[in-house]
Amino acid sequence: MSTSPLLSRRLVLGSALAAPLILRTGAARAQEPVDVELVLAVDVSRSVDEVEQELQFNGYAAAFRDPKLLEGIAGGPLGQIAVTMFTWSDWHIQEMMVPWMKIDGPAAGERFAAAVDAAPRRTWLYTSISGAMDYAANLFGRGYEGTRKVVDISGDGVNNSGRPVADARADALEKGIVLNGLAVLDRTPTPWAAGLPPLDDYYRTEVIGGPGAFLMVAEGFDAFETAVKRKIIREIASAPPPGPLVERAFA
Template identity: 45%
Template sequence: MLRAIVSTFLLSLAWTSVARSQDFPPVVDVELVLAVDVSWSMDIDEQRLQREGYVNAIRDPEVIRAIRRGDWGRIAVTYVEWAGVGLQRTVVPWSIIESQRDADLFAKALGEASIGRMRRTSISSALLMSAALFDNGIDGFRKVIDVSGDGPNNMGPMVTEARDRVIRQGITINGLPIMVKQRIRGDFFQIENLDEYYRGCVIGGMGSFMITIESREQFGQAIRRKLILEIAGAQPTVQKAQIEVPQSVAVDCMVGEKQWRRWRRFDQW
């Protein structure tokens, strides 16, 4: 048994060496798209907390340990901001992270980049654009889109159609619904059950899950925890108001589009 384990380990090292010497695609445990909502419904202080949460999480020692525990001990990450249809931008391109130095460089690039603010909310377009980014010359065992947002889809393709199209490509969609405003004050474009909306209309694929954020103080911890779970590929335990796994729920996946049409009619009066 020991001989077999040693042989497998040596074979893995040999393959890694050959792959690098012959310029084969880099092999990683997971390719992760961090797709972050920067629509106008997100206050600038919320966006800063969100950005700071990702900067700190990616270089956190626990996240680095999770990366190193993988079969290949490295991941590929890119950071994307999104809002309405056609309003997406890559803030940090695909980067291989397998060491603290790699993580620090990624965090530095992310921390120094400006934060965009754009109009409308098209989760569907963000998912489709993120899925296209996996055509990147990297060979990942798992492909994951980590999408955050504080409201429902209100333009572009139906979110369920985009979700299903992405899932059929073997990509997992995890969610980070931001419900700070739902708990503090009302807003025309907010919905009280954003967690149920994400669970029923947005996330999906093998091992998909979401973590809700219900206060500003939760940004950093929730983002760090979510990254660790995505890197480890683990199915989290369900905890109320923190982690949710997909379930069959009755939710209107067109609620955002209906809100927008009502607002347009009201605005024209």
């Protein structure tokens, strides 16, 4: 049976109008629900030497092999989170170390830890916390949809590159992102730190923000692994209990 020209045009038009709806529905289905989307942002500026950088990477790898952390993930409403990790330094230098991964048990935790172990170790110059915030804020919604969106910023210095931290922080908070901090109090004196505010005070007042935001302070790089484990366990809690604004970890 032949189709009239008018009917043909209507069929084509109907198909064209329906296409965007189909594409949007497909895109929505691609976002897998998780309890938390967690971005790990790791400082690799010049104040972090090779030994200290290795302690940082080892700390993150050990955290995702830790049974307590994996139990915390399993205890969430969905029993799974999504995590990605990048390093940062100058305002224009951010390098993806581990792409988004779903963590839903020991095997997935080991895969993430192994990826951290295998990630390249590189050191750059300046410290752009604002650049790290901007980069992290654009990583969400890539395959996962979390009940909460959290950025975990670890570092051992104040912002000295890129736009003001206050501006980047405000933009991230406007997007509903929680900014937590992990300040590492480096016991090795550095000439460029003279006259700067205490790092823990700086992170508390200038960096962290959002509902339930908190600061973990590692008393030296040797305390980094302990600090990371405690911090991530608190971050992935499905209903984070009220806790101190500032916690401290010791080696």
